[in-house]
Amino acid sequence: MTEQSPIALRELISFKVAAQEYCVDIMSVREIRGWTPATPLPSAASFVRGVINLRGAVLPVVDMAARLGMAASEPTERHVIVVVWIEGQLVGLLVDAVCDILAVAPEGLQPTPDLASSEVQSFVEALLNVDGRMIGLIDLSSLLPPQQTQAA
Amino acid sequence: MAGIRVVFFEECDEHLGELENGLIAIQEGDRDPETINIIFRAVHSIKGGASIFGLEALVGFAHTFENLLTKVRSGEKALDEAVIKTCLKAADVLADLVREANGGAAVEDGKADPLVSTLTALSSGSSAGAEEAEEEDPELAALQFQPVSVSFAELDVAAPKTLAIRFKPGLAMYAKANDAILILQELSRYGEVKAAVNTDALPLLDGLDPREGYLTWHISLLTTQHPSLVREVFEFVENDCELEISEAETIAPIAAPPPPVIEAPPTAPPVSFAPAPAPAPVGPVEAAPVPNQPQTQGSIRVDLDRVDRMIDLVSELVINQSILVQRLAGERFNGQAEVSAALEDLDKLTREIQDSVMAIRAQPVKAVFQRMSRLVREVEAVTRKPVRLVTEGDATEVDRTVIERLSDPLTHMIRNAIDHGIEPPEKRAAAGKPAMGTVKIAAAHRGGRIIIEVSDDGAGINRERVREKAVERGVIGAEDRLTDEETDNLIFAAGFSTADQVSDISGRGVGMDVVRSGVQALGGRITVTSVQGQGSTFTLSLPLTLAVMDGMLVQVGDQGMVVPLTALVESFQVAPGDVTRLGVETTFLHLRGANVPLLDLGAMLGYPRGEDEDGRHVALLVEDDSGQRAALLVNDILGQQQVVIKSLEANYREVPGVAAATILGDGRVALILDVNAILSRRRRVCAEPKAA
Secondary structure, eight states: OOSSOOTTOEEEEEEEETTEEEEEEGGGEEEEEEOOOOBOOTTOOTTEEEEEEETTEEEEEEEHHHHTTSOOOOOOTTOEEEEEEETTEEEEEEESEEEEEEEEOGGGEEEOOTTSOHHHHHHEEEEEEETTEEEEEEOGGGTSOSSOOOOO | OHHHHHHHHHHHHHHHHHHHHHHHHHHTTOOOHHHHHHHHHHHHHHHHHHHHTTOHHHHHHHHHHHHHHHHHHHTSSOOOHHHHHHHHHHHHHHHHHHHHHTTOOOOOHHHHHHHHHHHHHHHTSOHHHHHHHTSSOHHHHHHHHHHHHHHHHHHHHHOOEEEEEEEEEOHHHHHTTOOHHHHHHHHGGGEEEEEEEEOTTOOOGGGOOTTSOOOEEEEEEEESSOHHHHHHHTTTTGGGEEEEEEEOTTTOOOOSOOOOOOSSSOOSSOSOBOOOSOHHHHGGGGGOOOOOOOTTOOOOOOOHHHHHHHHHHHHHHHHHHHHHHHHHHHSTTTTOHHHHHHHHHHHHHHHHHHHHHHHHHEEETHHHHHHHHHHHHHHHHHHTOOEEEEEEOTTOEEEHHHHHHHHHHHHHHHHHIIIIISOOHHHHHHTTOOSSEEEEEEEEEETTEEEEEEEEOSOOOOHHHHHHHHHHTTSSOTTOOOOHHHHHHGGGSTTOOOOSSOBTTTBTTTHHHHHHHHHHHTTOEEEEEEETTTEEEEEEEEESOSSEEEEEEEEETTEEEEEEGGGEEEEEEOOGGGEEEETTTEEEEEETTEEEEEEEHHHHHTOOOOSOGGGOOEEEEEEOTTOOEEEEEESEEEEEEEEEOBOSTTTSOOBTTEEEEEEOTTSOEEEEEOHHHHHHHHHHHHHHHHHO
């Protein structure tokens, strides 16, 4: 899968979140690790699960299910944290499972239809159709809202 | 070469520091000859290094400066106020030139030149005129120059003579990285040099020790200088070589009659320099005496990255060590004497390693304080308020990162103190104060933190004006009642300036706001106290290091949490009868006759309460930096622990109420409580209903 891809193909890692499938660019993924209990942060957004210890660094974990507007995950040992690099910061994404590595040509990416709720649309950059499955490409740069206002 | 250059500039910084220190000591009345020697050596070393790198401007200026210092050292020139002032200015220009040579901003043309003439005039010995040559008025300066050159001509006519110098470098001199050629070049600044090398002692190649010095130079120097001054050229090597200097007018094999020297002390590059014929005939041997034994060196230079890397590793080691202890405690090893003894040793060792590593980074605050004296001089010149700077406790050590980031807040505070605090001399006189204002910076260790106080003996904060301004700018409401302390601290609010005229020095009131955020970013606090007519004191409280702290590990809800030990007063059991409820929200705790607010930490942070609500009877009495106290209700106290501070901002963002995070023995992340934020949030909540 390394050699066969012509220049234009984009490699993505896909994962499952509450029976739906999403993917991120493989270049931004640093590592994939098992779930460890996170320390919750006071006055954090509901989808910020807390922080975990990543070999001495403090890593915030985003619950992807909650971020996508679904019920928060009930993490088990089989859940997975995808560690991604977002604009100079390391962030963990809590997902149900990692599925696949995909190589897609730019034509395979379709813009998110306008009908999608504005929140989902803001960070699902495109949709792709693989073997009849619909997969949303996450735009990592807008996953975490900019320095949010503190809850008073 | 680039590496050596870096070292050179690092050394320059040290020399400049010594120079500044020495001059300030002298300004305060120190007349120890050793102090003058230190100053002289600092300038001399900078000059020497600069000449290696061909930094002409620097060499030239340093040389002029050095000439004056030479006179001072030999006692020919008295250390009066004019000389000290000029030296201080010269030190500033020298620092600027070093910075320029190191790729910094160019020194303005006009800055160095008048000083060079002042220096030259002063060192020419005619103190009567020279003192005033310092005045900026060019006409006056020109006038004063007349007598100077005359007096010098007289001096010179008497002087020129030939000195015979025999100079035989030994092994030790080369080992200390001194080079004979540099000394010969240096000599040429004092007059005309004729040098011949004697290679008689040179053994055959098989008997040659490549590190030994076999060459002897016979130098005849035509100079107007006293032999003792010439001897100073050899100052650094005198003990490591054979040296004879004698007046030998007749023996000197100089063909030409001594040319009359009209020039004032040699400020310009050498008139003539006969290159020492040493290197050529010796050929391959010459390359041999390579200095490679820094055996007498007391310190080494280490790349900061390496130290930081080591600190990171030690931090990891500390975490790992405590993980090990916890794991073993839970296992079958529990209670085995050998194991626990070994663990205790390990604990001691890791702590010691950690302390030693931190000590590498610790530096006295002197480094920053020194820079401030220059600042004071500059602001003094602009504001025309005479001010003296007093420093105290400058040997207090603190982590390098803290030092580096201390400079900006201190600069702001001192500017403010002089610009806004100290009154103009007339007003001071009217108030019965000495005309010269005093700004004091003092550092001390207190309770695991470093406390830095910047105080002035100025007018103090004008509370009425502060209040007016604050109302005008909408910082507070017109009806709000504030204590004096609260009013004083309004000056830290954004966009605040109380000086009647906005000045160039302390800017447009961004100052104190910037100071506060800078200090807070360091994990510090800043407060101000002020007495009308007597001055203000700004107090900075900063952590000693940004990497490790002592904390009390407590359980809040189902989470471990760390309360900084510095904020903790005591911990105690709470009996139900001690608690008074006022309404729904507010609870007070009776503690030895006093009432302190009781805060439910779990509820404030949004951590779920434990199932056993009645069981939570432990409270921590904490105090914030302003002395406010409160009791925090927690589920349990787990023990005291040294924790490594991990930034939350690195991968996330600032979290209100949380100072930072740390990693516990079991590998989980625990949050470190920001007591100040928690208490001030509480106070805000309390204040709201009152204001409404």
